[in-house]
Amino acid sequence: MMSFYKPLFAAGxxxxxxxxxxxxxxxxxxxxxxxxGKPYVIKGGGGTHYFxxxxxxxGNTVRTWGVGKDTRDLLDRAHxxxxxxxxxxxLGHERHHFNYSDPDQLAGQRAAVEAAVKQxxxxxxxxxxxxxxxxxxxxxxxxxxxxWKEVNHLARMIKELDPNHPVMxxxxxxxxxxxxxVMDYAPDVDILGVNAYAGAQNIGKNLKAYGWKKPYAVTExxxxxxxxxxxxxxxxxxxxxxxEKAGFYYVATxxxxxxxxxxxxxxxxxxxxxxxATASWFGMFLPTGEKTPRVDAVAKAWTGEWPANRAPILKExxxxxxxxxxxGGRNFAVLAQYKDADGDTLTYAWEVVExxxxxxxxxxxxxxxxxxxxxxxxxxxxxxxxLTTPRKPGAYRLFVTVKDGKGSGCMDNWPFYVE
Amino acid sequence: xxxxxxxxxxxxxxxxxxxVTAQDFGDFSSQTLxxxxxxxxxxxxxxxxxxxxxxxKEMFLEDAKKQQKEQAALEVKPTGEAIHEFxxxxxVGTCLYIxxxxxxxxxxxxxxxxxxxxxxxxxxxxxxxxxxxxxxxPADAANGRIKQLEFDxxxx
Numbered sequence: 389m390m391s392f393y394k395p396l397f398a399a400g401x402x403x404x405x406x407x408x409x410x411x412x413x414x415x416x417x418x419x420x421x422x423x424x425g426k427p428y429v430i431k432g433g434g435g436t437h438y439f440x441x442x443x444x445x446x447g448n449t450v451r452t453w454g455v456g457k458d459t460r461d462l463l464d465r466a467h468x469x470x471x472x473x474x475x476x477x478x479l480g481h482e483r484h485h486f487n488y489s490d491p492d493q494l495a496g497q498r499a500a501v502e503a504a505v506k507q508x509x510x511x512x513x514x515x516x517x518x519x520x521x522x523x524x525x526x527x528x529x530x531x532x533x534x535x536w537k538e539v540n541h542l543a544r545m546i547k548e549l550d551p552n553h554p555v556m557x558x559x560x561x562x563x564x565x566x567x568x569x570v571m572d573y574a575p576d577v578d579i580l581g582v583n584a585y586a587g588a589q590n591i592g593k594n595l596k597a598y599g600w601k602k603p604y605a606v607t608e609x610x611x612x613x614x615x616x617x618x619x620x621x622x623x624x625x626x627x628x629x630x631x632e633k634a635g636f637y638y639v640a641t642x643x644x645x646x647x648x649x650x651x652x653x654x655x656x657x658x659x660x661x662x663x664x665a666t667a668s669w670f671g672m673f674l675p676t677g678e679k680t681p682r683v684d685a686v687a688k689a690w691t692g693e694w695p696a697n698r699a700p701i702l703k704e705x706x707x708x709x710x711x712x713x714x715x716g717g718r719n720f721a722v723l724a725q726y727k728d729a730d731g732d733t734l735t736y737a738w739e740v741v742e743x744x745x746x747x748x749x750x751x752x753x754x755x756x757x758x759x760x761x762x763x764x765x766x767x768x769x770x771x772x773x774x775l776t777t778p779r780k781p782g783a784y785r786l787f788v789t790v791k792d793g794k795g796s797g798c799m800d801n802w803p804f805y806v807e
Numbered sequence: 808x809x810x811x812x813x814x815x816x817x818x819x820x821x822x823x824x825x826x827v828t829a830q831d832f833g834d835f836s837s838q839t840l841x842x843x844x845x846x847x848x849x850x851x852x853x854x855x856x857x858x859x860x861x862x863x864k865e866m867f868l869e870d871a872k873k874q875q876k877e878q879a880a881l882e883v884k885p886t887g888e889a890i891h892e893f894x895x896x897x898x899v900g901t902c903l904y905i906x907x908x909x910x911x912x913x914x915x916x917x918x919x920x921x922x923x924x925x926x927x928x929x930x931x932x933x934x935x936x937x938x939x940x941x942x943x944x945p946a947d948a949a950n951g952r953i954k955q956l957e958f959d960x961x962x963x
Contacts, residue, residue, distance in 0.1 A: 589947075590947050631962070634958070638958040639955050643954065688961070727962075
């Protein structure tokens, strides 16, 4: 984690003009984020790529989690596409053995944050600082004074180094104790960023009920996580379909942005792709880079318009083995039919993958599970396939990836278990 | 023929008797009606659930609206046990949510939206106790369903 903090050079190039970002108003009259004096609502995503797609679909901001060797390039690419960046400044997690009572560790972290701020404070793509991400602990009440006092120390330091950009700290959802601790021990934080999945659109009401009077942003949102959904009898989380996922993103985006008084905006998660439980749970893009219906849904919520090219979306399925225990070596005729609003010709790619065993918490990197060769064969170009269940007992998922050949695609999966 | 008529008549009476038994409004309290509506909905008896929600609305909708106004006027919103003082608001709000859910299952989307909209626009402060140990707001859930149905309609 400390590798995030190595500065490439002590300060940014002198030709950078920088931006001025400020927050006006109050909780009663409503807050307003101003970038170079102009009102700015964060319509964003968490990620490091596909800025052109974001810009083309009405988005304006990305959020990162830490500073590293690629940050300069990322900021330049964002700026070239007219995208602003909330630059994440990674703070240590106790679950990764960071000790907020160890002066040496704190000194190292402070130096790294200082170097990062000095390096990028004048970059024209910079919107705000994202101080930490869920460092209060995802399984605790998140009210540790020692952590929040350190966050405040860093927030104050950043504001001295860079008075032109607000400081946001990011927590994993909220509860009354956590919000109270931030108010008590970190008063120099300007914005509370909240990562929330199920019920993200109600975060504002919860914060208000807990007494939060500063602005907030929803810093990660999307669909319910694997920890929030029904599981099969062998404890595999049942992933929402691509259609359901698009609905979650649309509802959450619309709902969050309805709070125009206290909410400064939101970042959909993840504007890219990642393996977390499965290859398709959180990624708004396919591993090969095509945008999915989730991007379309967010774009529709941001702008009221669909993208020029729509992604295919699941219409109908016949999956007799889904969520079932079955025998090995059995054949199942399966169907996953997709609809493409533009009438594009779709290609279907099927594969069987072992259930992930590298499951972690807090979004930590997970290894992709093994694929099973020759277990499924497409029968036509319209979503019919023949699945032959693997002979080796265990948990699996049948995946289908559908692409329109024009930059959009979709992926769904159905778990099954071979006895 | 007479035998058949009388047999059909008996069967009708049995059906009526069964229906009457099924529509047991108990003590006619909003709490009982809401509990029975949830139970019927959970059992998949959608028409029965609607009968309870309709009775609850018929008897307590005006009280619920009054309680919505009373609560809206409070500077400090009720918490904990005090939430139960707004019994009509909470139960009728919950019944409207159940009604919306039933109508969705019946694919009567316009009627589902109508129920959700009354809930969101007129009884937004209603709360429902979850046995897991917290209150949730039916209007928030309804708001989400309205957007979801709006999205579904745009996809189809």
